[in-house]
Amino acid sequence: MTTTPQRPRCRRGPLISAEGLNGVGKTYLTNRAVEALDDKPVMLDEFSQRADGRPGLGEALLGALRQASIGDPFLRGGTPMAEALLLMAIKRHDLDTVLPDLARGRAVVEGRSVDTTAVCQALLLHPDDPDAALRTAMDLLDLAASWRPLPDLTILVTDDPGDALARAQRRDRCVFTDEQAHFMREASDLFERLAATDPVRYRVVDRRHVDEYEAADRIRTWIRDAGRDLECLPEPWQGTAAACLCCHRRAATAAVA
Ligand SMILES: Nc1ncnc2c1ncn2[C@@H]1O[C@H](COP(=O)(O)OP(=O)(O)OP(=O)(O)O)[C@@H](O)[C@H]1O
């Protein structure tokens, strides 16, 4: 009788992202959600929280985007595809910095990930064509997924775009232009349509229908459950035999039970 050798599962932690419009409450709600968790996830800052500058390549790339977009809140410098690739490089850099945590089994929550890049850059490439923007957002996600694994779980926080805008303006003591407010409304629609294409990865919490306590509760449960039954995280650009970025085993020999 032949027996298949039993190997332990990859013990990595889950990679989770929080997505949604500026001011929608991603940071506020995820912070509340994790307060009550015993095993605190690593929280990766949103871009606007990095203003004081951590040293390193990610910060330098973000600085270049900020400089080229001269104060635009959506980092728009006029070359959407070049910007998309830089944004993906930053998000790859973010992942590289937390791989040791994931490998140790800790959960990581990214404030925004490649879905924001897909949504914002697709809208720039197709300003007046929502269907083309959706197709391009999906293509951009595929491209991003060849640079780094997509999150295991993406929490999309939605709300009335006007309410999110008001919160962002209050927090940042600024006034968005009509054009910027219009861009946010389009991003809101596209985020929701993109989430609907992948119900396995996305969980959506709509602040128009649940209060902040219920929203934080749901997010806490999703984060807690995200660590179950995780597969290895192979280096995506190395094909099917790639080694796991966390446990370093190859797919052919990785995990049973
Ligand atoms: N339920 C709430 N009650 C009170 N204040 C809130 C609530 N939700 C969010 N806020 C406040 O609204 C502002 C925007 O929220 P937050 O910073 O969490 O948004 P965000 O989605 O992370 O935005 P951005 O992506 O622009 O950083 C913050 O000042 C936050 O404290």
Ligand SMILES: Cc1cn([C@H]2C[C@H](O)[C@@H](COP(=O)(O)O)O2)c(=O)[nH]c1=O
């Ligand atoms: C990651 C990413 C961000 N942006 C925009 C969205 C926001 O307006 C700012 C960053 O703010 P936050 O603190 O991270 O909310 O940048 C973008 O346009 N494209 C992206 O990929």
